[in-house]
Amino acid sequence: MITVLCVEDERDVRELIVEELEDAGIRVLQAENGKEGLASIISHRPDIVISDITMPEMDGISMLGELQINHPQFSNMPFVFLTALCDKEKMIEGLGAGAETYLTKPIDFDVLMAKINGLVVRIENRVAAGMEF
Template structure:
């Protein structure tokens, strides 16, 4: 419990944009992140995610890699290409794609991390804390 309170104080008001097209996965992640004290902005697809990114300027993005329509790759590509002022915002792909070639195909866009599905919440929590700390001290 103390560790969760410490996270809540340390990253109070931290905005995380969650872009996930599978409603059950999105809701599960939303619940977990909200309990940890993060302000979570939800998007159900890439187009909505890009719009909410520009409207809310989140501190970190969690984005499904493979979505219908605008993929996570497309979202990151548009943000990095058209909005260089956001280059330092950590972008974490959530993915069921485990082929190393998939990761290699997007490395030029500099995603901060990959979290494989099904999501290990302990690993996700640690990755978020690490990325936010690096950004804060960066």
């Protein structure tokens, strides 16, 4: 079963995403900020990460940066930004940090789920081919 980590400081937003993913039969882990998210990735090795950017303690881009530099074993793990920051500079920064995709709020769940399903298919194919992330 595919595991997705959802990192989001707004409780209501997080709950909505979790519900949507769980309805699609995905196991969901939750974290309230970048620091918690990083700890969760290292200990639970999720298949996909969906993360907000603006969060206390550690923001999403810093979390991804930290992961790339100090934990390169996760560099193939798909990382999806889901943020209310819509300016182009931020989008470039997020994608430049190594994110798979950059989605903005308000959330279009159809788009989000299409993206997640696409990633799930890719992951399952890879596993079937004996490749590892």
